[in-house]
Amino acid sequence: MIPLPILGPKLRRIRQSFNDIKEHMMEVVSDARMDTGVVQDAALLRNLVASNVADEKLGTNRLTDGELLSNTFVFLVAGHETTSHTLSFMVALLALYPLVQRRVYEEVQSLCDDPSAILNYKEHMPKLVYTTAVFYETLRLFTVAPRLGRVVLADTTLVARRFKTTLDGNVSEVEEYPVHIKQGSNIIMDISAVHMNPIHWGMDVHKFRPERFIDTPSYRWPREAFLAFSTGPRSCIGQRFSTTESLCLVSTLVRKYEICVPLDLRSKPFSRQRSIVDWKTWLTMTPSNARVSLRRRN
Numbered sequence: 001m002i003p004l005p006i007l008g009p010k011l012r013r014i015r016q017s018f019n020d021i022k023e024h025m026m027e028v029v030s031d032a033r034m035d036t037g038v039v040q041d042a043a044l045l046r047n048l049v050a051s052n053v054a055d056e057k058l059g060t061n062r063l064t065d066g067e068l069l070s071n072t073f074v075f076l077v078a079g080h081e082t083t084s085h086t087l088s089f090m091v092a093l094l095a096l097y098p099l100v101q102r103r104v105y106e107e108v109q110s111l112c113d114d115p116s117a118i119l120n121y122k123e124h125m126p127k128l129v130y131t132t133a134v135f136y137e138t139l140r141l142f143t144v145a146p147r148l149g150r151v152v153l154a155d156t157t158l159v160a161r162r163f164k165t166t167l168d169g170n171v172s173e174v175e176e177y178p179v180h181i182k183q184g185s186n187i188i189m190d191i192s193a194v195h196m197n198p199i200h201w202g203m204d205v206h207k208f209r210p211e212r213f214i215d216t217p218s219y220r221w222p223r224e225a226f227l228a229f230s231t232g233p234r235s236c237i238g239q240r241f242s243t244t245e246s247l248c249l250v251s252t253l254v255r256k257y258e259i260c261v262p263l264d265l266r267s268k269p270f271s272r273q274r275s276i277v278d279w280k281t282w283l284t285m286t287p288s289n290a291r292v293s294l295r296r297r298n
């Protein structure tokens with residue numbers, strides 16, 4: 001084995017972190033096993049283990065501890081990091097765009113007469129149309145999983161499109177052409193590119209404009225071009241959950257607080273303030289400088 005002195009400490013830290021997570025997950029699994037299968041709350045992992053224990057008692061297929069561990073790990077990574085990063089971007093965007101924030105605030109306030117009443121999922125969530133649009137627009141611009149890999153199972157021909165832009169900035173001369181892909185190829189789907197394609201979203205694709213996710217009598221937003229949760233049978237099973245969780249957090253936050261850019265950036269031009277939505281590539285698109293300050297509303 002060749003020693004890699006530079007990577008040494010980093011690799012050790014990564015290995016240590018994996019072991020810590022593994023230990024924590026095994027604790028969750030064994031705690032849940034001791035709960036004799038009676039599910040008292042809605043905790044996802046507890047439910048997963050409980051139903052596995054029930055399968056075990058019935059003598060039907062059960063997951064091994066290793067499989068339970070990898071499933072809990074997927075839920076942790078797929079569920080936690082994606083949602084927390086999206087929320088960081090969304091809150092920072094609300095600070096950068098006070099008019100958008102005002103509309104979110106007014107929408108939330110319009111839900112109940114009593115401003116301190118607890119919001120209710122069934123009744124209020126479907127009414128958060130604009131807030132949902134802000135969440136989707138955040139995900140369009142800051143797609144936490146910007147590229148997805150696939151192995152092609154059969155020879156396929158996809159229809160691609162190229163276009164020109166006119167002097168006044170509109171899409172013109174859209175031309176279709178075939179792209180042949182061979183079985184067994186490894187492909188990368190560029191989700192961010194779809195989200196930034198003017199054919200679907202218009203020439204203002206770079207603008208943060210939540211209204212593009214609201215249908216009107218003359219406009220239906222392009223569902224097929226919004227792939228933040230992927231699409232098809234392997235798309236995100238947590239889409240509804242993370243949308244609900246995010247709307248719940250943001251609406252609770254804006255009711256109590258005004259979200260502002262941090263003090264040190266307040267007098268700076270917008271181009272500098274925008275640094276609060278800077279990001280770096282990590283396992284997912286990761287905010288690198290998301291900072292806001294909160295001012296309590298009266």
Ligand code: HEM
Pocket residue numbers: 074075078079080082083086139144145148149227228229230233234235236237238239241242
């Ligand atoms: C903003 C939040 C989220 C985003 C943007 C997101 C995005 C995605 C995407 C793009 C995929 C497809 C991956 C692929 O095709 O390779 C995926 C899969 C998955 N997501 Fe999410 N996700 C989010 C939240 C969640 C939450 C909260 C959970 C669970 C509680 C979750 C659980 C999963 C699981 C288990 C899969 C794998 C599904 C399968 O392979 O059949 N996700 N997610």
